[in-house]
Amino acid sequence: MSPVNRTIVKVTKTLVATAVASALLSACATAPVQPDGASRARLKLTELQSDPNLATRAPAATKEADAAVRIAEQPEVDKDLAAYRVYMADRKVEIARAQAETRFAEDQRVQLTAEREKARLDSRTREADAAKGQVAAARAEGAEQKVAAEQARGEADAANAAAASSGQQAAELQRQIDALQAKPSDRGLVVTLGDVLFMTGRADLQAGAVGSLSRLVTFLNKYPDRTVAIEGYTDSVGNEYFNQRLSERRADSVKSYLAAQGIGAIRLAASGKGESDPVAPNDSASGRQQNRRVEVIISNPPAAAR
Amino acid sequence: MNATSKTYRHSQLGTALGLASVLVLGACASAPPPTASLQAARQAISDADRAEAGRYASAELGEARTKLTSADSAVVEKNMTTAERLANESRAEAELASAKTANVKAGAVNDEMKRGTSTLVEEMQRNSGENR
Numbered sequence: 001m002s003p004v005n006r007t008i009v010k011v012t013k014t015l016v017a018t019a020v021a022s023a024l025l026s027a028c029a030t031a032p033v034q035p036d037g038a039s040r041a042r043l044k045l046t047e048l049q050s051d052p053n054l055a056t057r058a059p060a061a062t063k064e065a066d067a068a069v070r071i072a073e074q075p076e077v078d079k080d081l082a083a084y085r086v087y088m089a090d091r092k093v094e095i096a097r098a099q100a101e102t103r104f105a106e107d108q109r110v111q112l113t114a115e116r117e118k119a120r121l122d123s124r125t126r127e128a129d130a131a132k133g134q135v136a137a138a139r140a141e142g143a144e145q146k147v148a149a150e151q152a153r154g155e156a157d158a159a160n161a162a163a164a165s166s167g168q169q170a171a172e173l174q175r176q177i178d179a180l181q182a183k184p185s186d187r188g189l190v191v192t193l194g195d196v197l198f199m200t201g202r203a204d205l206q207a208g209a210v211g212s213l214s215r216l217v218t219f220l221n222k223y224p225d226r227t228v229a230i231e232g233y234t235d236s237v238g239n240e241y242f243n244q245r246l247s248e249r250r251a252d253s254v255k256s257y258l259a260a261q262g263i264g265a266i267r268l269a270a271s272g273k274g275e276s277d278p279v280a281p282n283d284s285a286s287g288r289q290q291n292r293r294v295e296v297i298i299s300n301p302p303a304a305a306r
Numbered sequence: 307m308n309a310t311s312k313t314y315r316h317s318q319l320g321t322a323l324g325l326a327s328v329l330v331l332g333a334c335a336s337a338p339p340p341t342a343s344l345q346a347a348r349q350a351i352s353d354a355d356r357a358e359a360g361r362y363a364s365a366e367l368g369e370a371r372t373k374l375t376s377a378d379s380a381v382v383e384k385n386m387t388t389a390e391r392l393a394n395e396s397r398a399e400a401e402l403a404s405a406k407t408a409n410v411k412a413g414a415v416n417d418e419m420k421r422g423t424s425t426l427v428e429e430m431q432r433n434s435g436e437n438r
Contacts, residue, residue: 094405
């Protein structure tokens with residue numbers, strides 16, 4: 001036998017041995033199967049990923065769901081562990097779907113706002129056209145109708161002027177924002193309500209708070225498409241847990257007040273931030289006073305949020 | 307057999323006993339409680355609660371609370387693996403409650419906007435009807 005031939009024989013033997021061994025092994029071990037329910041989670045995830053309205057709207061949550069589904073699909077002898085993984089995968093997919101749907105709804109507001117503006121403009125145009133029609137009719141009817149025609153023309157001009165005035169709405173908005181003393185930020189308009197709203201350690205609103213809050217109510221009534229996040233903050237004096245609870249209750253108080261003034265609760269979200277995120281150092285009385293505050297963040301209108 | 311080898315044997319026996327007891331203890335005493343997971347679940351439930359999930363996703367919020375109670379019981383029974391999984395499930399359920407709540411609220415805001423627009427359109431049609 002030549003050395004080359006010998007090598008070939010050796011390789012062949014090894015291959016045969018490997019094939020036999022793997023055949024034996026796979027005969028013994030039961031074929032790997034996916035845990036129950038994993039395929040259902042996969043199906044739900046695929047539905048989400050193939051929906052053009054939702055696929056890219058919650059990327060982080062969808063990625064997390066995808067990872068959880070992969071883990072759930074691994075064959076697992078431990079039934080409890082397999083069931084746990086499937087449960088987690090299912091919920092992660094549901095969370096991703098809910099987040100994507102929420103984002104989709106928010107994105108649709110641009111379109112909804114445009115539709116409303118169009119309806120508003122249409123109605124003004126019609127008013128103007130109707131007035132013009134009256135002018136023409138009056139002219140045809142003769143000179144004794146001239147006074148009426150002039151009057152109708154006046155109405156037409158007024159209606160046209162009303163249509164033009166939508167350009168002035170931006171200026172009006174700026175006046176409202178100035179009245180609120182709101183500061184624009186990435187998250188929206190931030191209105192800071194100082195600690196004069198509350199007694200030390202208490203969460204119920206003081207009588208003097210009504211003035212600053214009524215301006216907020218006026219603004220929210222005028223701009224019904226804006227939602228509001230109310231965040232309570234405290235200084236660093238005292239127990240951290242107590243401060244957290246206090247900031248939550250103060251934010252809730254402001255929310256309740258706004259709701260009582262007729263602002264839809266659906267537009268209001270309150271949360272407590274405790275001592276986190278101070279706006280001034282806590283080592284002086286004035287710094288602490290600045291830190292005891294409630295911030296009201298008014299969302300930017302959908303069109304401007306693009 | 308001399309005294310030295312006897313002592314040596316004794317010390318071997320001692321080592322073996324020591325090892326055995328460590329193994330036995332190790333099997334009995336479980337891992338520490340999954341504090342971080344339990345805390346995360348509690349926080350997620352509290353967040354969902356504050357987002358009014360009790361009103362818009364009460365089934366999920368209730369399930370999250372039940373899972374957290376079970377996780378706490380598992381800690382008492384020293385079943386830390388189960389406790390950790392239940393805590394994670396509770397947190398996922400609470401996060402789902404929050405996500406669903408946000409979804410319902412976002413839909414409600416849109417519905418309100420649509421209602422506003424259709425009111426405008428209706429008014430317009432009524433007005434142009436009167437003009438005719």
